[in-house]
Amino acid sequence: MSLTSWSTIVFAAAALTSCEGSTNAMQSFDVVFRVESDPGVRLGGARVFVDGESIGETRSDGLLGAELYGRSGQRLRIEHDCPEGYEAPSQPKLLRLRSFHGIDASGSLAMEITLRCRPEKRLAAFIVRAKNGPGIPVLLDGERVARTNGFGVAHFSAWGAAGTELTVQFDTSAQPELRPQLQTRLFTLPDADEIFVIDQSFAPVEQHRKSKRRRTKITKIE
Amino acid sequence: MRLPATMVIDDRDDEKTLVDARFAVPDHTPREEPQARWRGASAWLRRRRRRIAEAGAVLALVLGLGAVAYQQSREVDALRERIDAMKRDRSGSFVGGLARSSSSAPPPVGAEATSNPSSGEVTQSERESLERRGAMLIGSNDFSCALPHYRMLTELFPQQRVFRDVVTVLEAKLRRSGSVEPASGSCP
Numbered sequence: 001m002s003l004t005s006w007s008t009i010v011f012a013a014a015a016l017t018s019c020e021g022s023t024n025a026m027q028s029f030d031v032v033f034r035v036e037s038d039p040g041v042r043l044g045g046a047r048v049f050v051d052g053e054s055i056g057e058t059r060s061d062g063l064l065g066a067e068l069y070g071r072s073g074q075r076l077r078i079e080h081d082c083p084e085g086y087e088a089p090s091q092p093k094l095l096r097l098r099s100f101h102g103i104d105a106s107g108s109l110a111m112e113i114t115l116r117c118r119p120e121k122r123l124a125a126f127i128v129r130a131k132n133g134p135g136i137p138v139l140l141d142g143e144r145v146a147r148t149n150g151f152g153v154a155h156f157s158a159w160g161a162a163g164t165e166l167t168v169q170f171d172t173s174a175q176p177e178l179r180p181q182l183q184t185r186l187f188t189l190p191d192a193d194e195i196f197v198i199d200q201s202f203a204p205v206e207q208h209r210k211s212k213r214r215r216t217k218i219t220k221i222e
Numbered sequence: 223m224r225l226p227a228t229m230v231i232d233d234r235d236d237e238k239t240l241v242d243a244r245f246a247v248p249d250h251t252p253r254e255e256p257q258a259r260w261r262g263a264s265a266w267l268r269r270r271r272r273r274i275a276e277a278g279a280v281l282a283l284v285l286g287l288g289a290v291a292y293q294q295s296r297e298v299d300a301l302r303e304r305i306d307a308m309k310r311d312r313s314g315s316f317v318g319g320l321a322r323s324s325s326s327a328p329p330p331v332g333a334e335a336t337s338n339p340s341s342g343e344v345t346q347s348e349r350e351s352l353e354r355r356g357a358m359l360i361g362s363n364d365f366s367c368a369l370p371h372y373r374m375l376t377e378l379f380p381q382q383r384v385f386r387d388v389v390t391v392l393e394a395k396l397r398r399s400g401s402v403e404p405a406s407g408s409c410p
Contacts (some may be wrong), residue, residue, distance in 0.1 A: 040397045125388045127357045146384075150347070151354040157387035192398070193391040197361050 026069055029097045030110035033064040033078075035117055037086060038192065043117050045083040050076050050095075065110070070097045082117035087215035089116060121159045123193040126168065128154040131201040133178070139169040170200060178202045342377055352378070356388070359409075365392050366401050367409035 017154040035046040035058045042062020048055055050068060058064045070076065078093040093113065128138055130152035138146040138154050146154040149187055158166060168185045174179045179202065252310075267274070352375055359368035369392045375385040 036395060038398070041394070123391055125384065125389055125391045127360055128387075129357050129361060149353060151348040151350055153350070153353045153357045155353065155357075155388065157384045158348045195360055195388065195391050195395070197357070199361070204299045 026071060027099075029068045029070065029099065031066050031068050031095070032110045032112045033058065033066065033080075034112060034114045035062050035080065035082075036114060037117050037119050043083070043086065045085075046088075046115065046117055047081040048115070049079040049081075052077070052079075063183075068097065071208070072097055072099060078113060078115070080115045080117070085120055086117035087120055089118075118191070120161060122162050122164075122189050122191065123159055124155045124166065124187070124189055125193075125195045126155070126187075126198060127195065128152070128156075128168075128198045128200065130154070130170065130181070131199070133172075133200060133202040136175070136178075137171040139167075139171055141167050142169070144171070147192060160189045162189055164189045168198060170202075171200070177204050179205055238353060295409055349378075360388075360392075364409075365399075368392055370409065 019111075025061050033048045035043045035048075036066050037043045042058075042060055044058050045059045046062075046064075048058070048064055048066075050066070053123040055066045056064050061214050068076065074097045076095045076097065078095050080088050082088045093115065095111070095113055098111065100111065126138075126140075128146070128148060130136055130148045133152045134150045135147045136152075138148065138156065140156060140158055145158075146156040148154040160166065166187045166189065168187065170183045172183070183200060185198060186199075244329075309404075354377060356371050357366060359371055369389065372385055372388045372392060375382070376389055379385055
């Protein structure tokens with residue numbers, strides 16, 4: 001083997017050794033933690049832990065910047081505590097340290113990790129549109145929460161955990177000529193704030209019977 | 223003794239027509255002059271008909287443009303006044319337009335209704351109409367227009383928690399869907 005070949009091999013080995021050394025060396029990594037209650041809704045006051053050690057709380061904009069030390073490729077356990085009214089997932093997240101560089105060579109980029117603090121309660125806004133139903137009291141889980149106005153419109157809201165079932169009832173006891181009486185609707189709160197529109201038609205007894213009869217006839221024709 | 227009627231021959235009459243003096247015109251000159259003038263004027267008008275028509279058209283155009291410009295300037299002034307009024311009143315023109323004498327306003331009804339100074343300026347029927355419109359916007363899934371409407375309701379009835387809750391949910395829904403709030407005035 002010629003001297004040139006030997007020198008090439010030695011040079012390559014030296015280069016490899018130097019690379020190996022740099023990846024194993026401790027270095028700092030810029031990490032930005034973003035805490036959200038819902039997608040896009042940032043949350044302040046959440047405490048972040050890296051491998052069990054607290055590194056600080058998110059600001060009011062829901063962000064926390066930190067400089068973590070470790071080796072490239074090292075895995076870190078990320079946990080967080082949520083403010084009151086929010087719950088953190090039970091499983092911790094794992095973060096693998098990596099260096100990123102911008103394509104415009106403006107320097108290294110911070111890693112960003114999003115953590116979730118799920119609200120314990122969800123907001124449900126109800127909008128009632130009662131046709132021929134002005135002045136009808138509306139009950140939520142048996143409790144009177146609103147009364148329809150002159151146009152049959154009523155607004156009310158409720159808080160509850162995701163999956164909670166809510167019963168909305170129209171109390172027509174004061175207007176016995178109206179049908180249907182004590183109409184009840186059941187709603188399940190989703191894992192997000194939501195608006196429910198309740199459309200309900202009322203009619204006097206006679207009209208109600210006629211419409212029922214007519215409906216029956218149509219069914220027979222079909 | 224009765225004298226026969228005298229026959230007079232007018233010197234200026236080339237045809238030497240005999241004219242009974244009783245029917246003779248004392249002097250023809252004053253009548254003929256205006257007629258001649260009129261004939262001259264009408265001939266002049268006929269000659270310059272085209273030019274007069276052009277001048278009339280130009281004049282009409284100028285007057286029309288002037289009227290339009292005047293109308294526009296009045297509208298601009300009115301608009302400026304409205305903008306100034308809106309700047310003075312933070313709650314905006316639509317809220318201001320609803321303002322009425324508080325003495326005539328009946329108290330609001332509803333489970334969560336409570337009296338407050340702003341809502342006292344809105345009559346019951348206006349409030350019901352506003353609530354109905356809000357329900358209609360949400361019922362038709364027009365959340366981006368419903369949001370400013372319910373913000374207005376929140377301003378009018380700050381103690382009505384339910385309107386604030388609706389605003390909260392609408393904001394969350396629009397954020398989730400990535401929708402942009404409409405510019406003021408773009409909603410029906």
